[in-house]
Amino acid sequence: MDPNDPVATVWNRRQFLVRLAVTGVAATSVAALFTAPPAARAQTDATTDTINAILAFVVPGDDPYSRQQGMATDRPGGVTPGTTDSLRRTFDLAVPDMGLTPLGLDVTGADAVAALVNLFAVTAEPSSVTGPFAAPFANLSHASKAHVFDLLDTDPRFPGRSIAYAVNAIPTLAAFVAYSEVSAFDRDRRVLTGRPVGWALSDYAGVGDGWDEFLGYYGGVDRVEG
Amino acid sequence: MPDVIVIGSGGGGPVVAKELAARGLDVLVLEAGPRFADPATEWTHFEDDANNPVSGFLRSGPADRSRPPWLRDLPQHSYVWQVTGVGGTTLHYFGNSPRAVPGVFAGYDGADRSLYDTGHLFPFGYDELRPYYEWVEATLPVQTAPMGTKERVFLRGAAALGLPHQVSLDTTGPGHRAQQNAILQPGGTAGRTRDPALLRHPRARGCTMCGHCYQGCSLPAGAPRNLKARRSTDNSYVPMMLTADAWSPHGHAVTLVTGAVVTRILTDDAGTVARGVRFRTDDGDEQEVTADVVVLAAGAIESPRLWQLSDLPDPYDRVGRGLTDHHLDAVFGVFDEYTGETRGAGSNARVDLPGYGGIEQVGMPPALQAYSLGFSDSGIHGHGRAGGVVDTAGADGLGRLVGTDLLGALSDADRTLMALVITDDDVEDDNRVTAPGFLPADDHGPVARVTMRHRQRSARTRRNREHCTRTAVELMRAAGAKSVHRCDWPPLILHAHSTMRMGAREEDSILDPSGEARWVRRLFVADNSALSNSLGGPNPTLTTQALATRTAERIFAAYFGGDAWVGREDPVCSIDDRVTEAVIARGL
Numbered sequence A: 001m002d003p004n005d006p007v008a009t010v011w012n013r014r015q016f017l018v019r020l021a022v023t024g025v026a027a028t029s030v031a032a033l034f035t036a037p038p039a040a041r042a043q044t045d046a047t048t049d050t051i052n053a054i055l056a057f058v059v060p061g062d063d064p065y066s067r068q069q070g071m072a073t074d075r076p077g078g079v080t081p082g083t084t085d086s087l088r089r090t091f092d093l094a095v096p097d098m099g100l101t102p103l104g105l106d107v108t109g110a111d112a113v114a115a116l117v118n119l120f121a122v123t124a125e126p127s128s129v130t131g132p133f134a135a136p137f138a139n140l141s142h143a144s145k146a147h148v149f150d151l152l153d154t155d156p157r158f159p160g161r162s163i164a165y166a167v168n169a170i171p172t173l174a175a176f177v178a179y180s181e182v183s184a185f186d187r188d189r190r191v192l193t194g195r196p197v198g199w200a201l202s203d204y205a206g207v208g209d210g211w212d213e214f215l216g217y218y219g220g221v222d223r224v225e226g
Numbered sequence B: 001m002p003d004v005i006v007i008g009s010g011g012g013g014p015v016v017a018k019e020l021a022a023r024g025l026d027v028l029v030l031e032a033g034p035r036f037a038d039p040a041t042e043w044t045h046f047e048d049d050a051n052n053p054v055s056g057f058l059r060s061g062p063a064d065r066s067r068p069p070w071l072r073d074l075p076q077h078s079y080v081w082q083v084t085g086v087g088g089t090t091l092h093y094f095g096n097s098p099r100a101v102p103g104v105f106a107g108y109d110g111a112d113r114s115l116y117d118t119g120h121l122f123p124f125g126y127d128e129l130r131p132y133y134e135w136v137e138a139t140l141p142v143q144t145a146p147m148g149t150k151e152r153v154f155l156r157g158a159a160a161l162g163l164p165h166q167v168s169l170d171t172t173g174p175g176h177r178a179q180q181n182a183i184l185q186p187g188g189t190a191g192r193t194r195d196p197a198l199l200r201h202p203r204a205r206g207c208t209m210c211g212h213c214y215q216g217c218s219l220p221a222g223a224p225r226n227l228k229a230r231r232s233t234d235n236s237y238v239p240m241m242l243t244a245d246a247w248s249p250h251g252h253a254v255t256l257v258t259g260a261v262v263t264r265i266l267t268d269d270a271g272t273v274a275r276g277v278r279f280r281t282d283d284g285d286e287q288e289v290t291a292d293v294v295v296l297a298a299g300a301i302e303s304p305r306l307w308q309l310s311d312l313p314d315p316y317d318r319v320g321r322g323l324t325d326h327h328l329d330a331v332f333g334v335f336d337e338y339t340g341e342t343r344g345a346g347s348n349a350r351v352d353l354p355g356y357g358g359i360e361q362v363g364m365p366p367a368l369q370a371y372s373l374g375f376s377d378s379g380i381h382g383h384g385r386a387g388g389v390v391d392t393a394g395a396d397g398l399g400r401l402v403g404t405d406l407l408g409a410l411s412d413a414d415r416t417l418m419a420l421v422i423t424d425d426d427v428e429d430d431n432r433v434t435a436p437g438f439l440p441a442d443d444h445g446p447v448a449r450v451t452m453r454h455r456q457r458s459a460r461t462r463r464n465r466e467h468c469t470r471t472a473v474e475l476m477r478a479a480g481a482k483s484v485h486r487c488d489w490p491p492l493i494l495h496a497h498s499t500m501r502m503g504a505r506e507e508d509s510i511l512d513p514s515g516e517a518r519w520v521r522r523l524f525v526a527d528n529s530a531l532s533n534s535l536g537g538p539n540p541t542l543t544t545q546a547l548a549t550r551t552a553e554r555i556f557a558a559y560f561g562g563d564a565w566v567g568r569e570d571p572v573c574s575i576d577d578r579v580t581e582a583v584i585a586r587g588l
Helices: A007-021 A025-034 A038-044 A048-059 A064-071 A079-092 A109-124 A142-154 A162-178 A199-202 B013-022 B047-051 B126-139 B149-160 B237-242 B304-307 B365-373 B403-409 B459-479 B541-562 B576-586
Strands: B006-009 B028-029 B175-178 B255-257 B260-268 B275-281 B287-292 B293-296 B330-334 B348-351 B357-362 B416-423 B432-434 B449-451 B483-486 B521-526
Touching: A025 A109, A038 B013, A048 A064, A048 A079, A048 A109, A048 A142, A048 B403, A064 B365, A079 A109, A079 A162, A109 A142, A109 A162, A142 A162, A142 B028, A142 B357, A199 B365, B006 B013, B006 B275, B013 B028, B013 B237, B013 B293, B013 B541, B047 B365, B047 B459, B126 B149, B126 B541, B149 B357, B149 B416, B237 B255, B260 B287, B260 B304, B293 B304, B293 B541, B304 B432, B304 B541, B330 B365, B330 B403, B330 B459, B330 B521, B348 B459, B357 B483, B365 B403, B416 B459, B449 B483, B459 B483, B521 B541
Parallel strands: B006 B028, B006 B293, B028 B255, B293 B521
Antiparallel strands: B175 B348, B260 B275, B275 B287, B330 B416, B330 B483, B348 B357, B357 B416, B432 B449
């Protein structure tokens, strides 16, 4: 299917909405992943799976989530303990209430982000409920994950509600934390514990108090008046 | 009882406070956020630590970072990126200080006059504001930016497009130039070494080209606060207002209270004359204080919110309407050569395209580059368009970069070059701030809802954005980029203006030409919200500060019987020895 073909896009939208209506069981199972008692959740940890799957989608590496999506590399990528924790904390603060109760998802923060992403994953690709990860989204291919974000970005129910801002921010915030210092950062002491993965990926020389970058003034003009 | 209360200590409030304090008035400044009194220990250069939008130390929220941020209700793809604290959003700004283009002022009769937002001009001529520009430029001070590698690459591309080199402060036609920045030029070892041992003040003076403007400017290390390189108000106007008695013959030092959230503007019984404010401090205490004049300078989002929450009159339903944001976009070039994208000031070069907007070179560390490449209203590159309404503008790609596309583009953060597209956008009624929004109230009341109908912007706004974006793509290619990518940002509201606009007609403006609220006397507005329009594209802070200086004069003349001073006196610079000595002596 050509994603730029408007006919195909409309058809796909209709297909998605039909599936959304008929996959009630799957949606209920998604809700259960995020609303189960803590002891049960500890075994599945679907939110962590989802966050890692988002990080692997944006910045693939040599982790299981990247391999599962069929786009991996031979070096660490976005999935690290520090990055996962940071993105979870960011979602918790950025989207305390996505208003998902009407969808049967009475959760907030990172759990809400994960629940919504997985609801769309299951609806778009019901077979994602089976796979190596507790979170259906984490079982998808890279292209299918992209399709889920396209559906989230274009859902006609979201404009006019804060959820529109929230869904659009998911990959953006993942990219930010993946290339920041958080993969090797002591939050209490606010110092590095090693070389951050994102710095290695971008060959970043690191922070400092100055650089020998001064090349003079453009056209020899160092003062302008009038 | 103070003479004047100023609400907010961002880009505009400290200007009014400093100017009136220099005249001897008793001024109280209330700031909702913290004052970073010792950046050397309170800040780091790390991007998540500083700039995580919800948990960084430069965020919109209380000083205690374990507490939630102050969110806005955003009913569309967008983000409002502002900072609370003394210095406000200037804490992360780039110091870019271009003057507005003359075409956005009343009386402009240039051949291109029809190209501008002619329905929302400033209610006076450009020549009237020029002396105030000069005053602020001398006070901050504003200086011509130095070149680093990224500027050399950017300006090489601009010159190859045939754009002339602008060597004036007034913009009269298309051109390219080094920025006029509120950043002290490199002196001594600054810009000449990377050895931290050699980069301490006074051996190093001015900009050390560290590449961390967005993480707050606390360099050169060891410099007194008013001699830090970037002239964000925490480093310039705030030290001046707190030491006004030391450098002005009749000066009276300002009283600054932080962690003080104003929850209501108080008026007389008729609701038509301001008489003070009610504010809440971090410990939950509520207080009221009265004054002869109240100056609202809480920013283009919070100022209309506070007006609405105070139930102040708005007979034409104008408060909060007309939000302009420069309809920003980003264009990235990837190069085979070193660009120095992560080094040097955030933006030291620009292109102006009067009637359309402009383009500025932007340099950032890798996480902010990744954020920029990952933010789009056109979906994921190569995987659909997500309903986006623009094309590539000649670039090789469009939309969010993820996966191997992102890894490839950012494989070397010093071989990229970012161009920020700054659109001359229209004042449009439906782009607005309302309160309350739909999100739950925060500690201080209902939150603001910021509506930006970005896919339905006016035809002129859309035309201008596409023109500037296409020019940015051409510039990248002319500079030698091997690939060029268009992001198509949703509203990333870094520049927010005109929600309490000054105008000539009461039907479409909140402020009269003096900056005073039409419906509430003794209430003035002195932040970006007071701007009549989006300035034609230039960054707003300098114009807000020039306008705030003018407003301070109007306050002094109207309510304190004083005379104007701009054009009659010489300004004291914020790096003047008298300021420095007082800053050191008082441990500021």
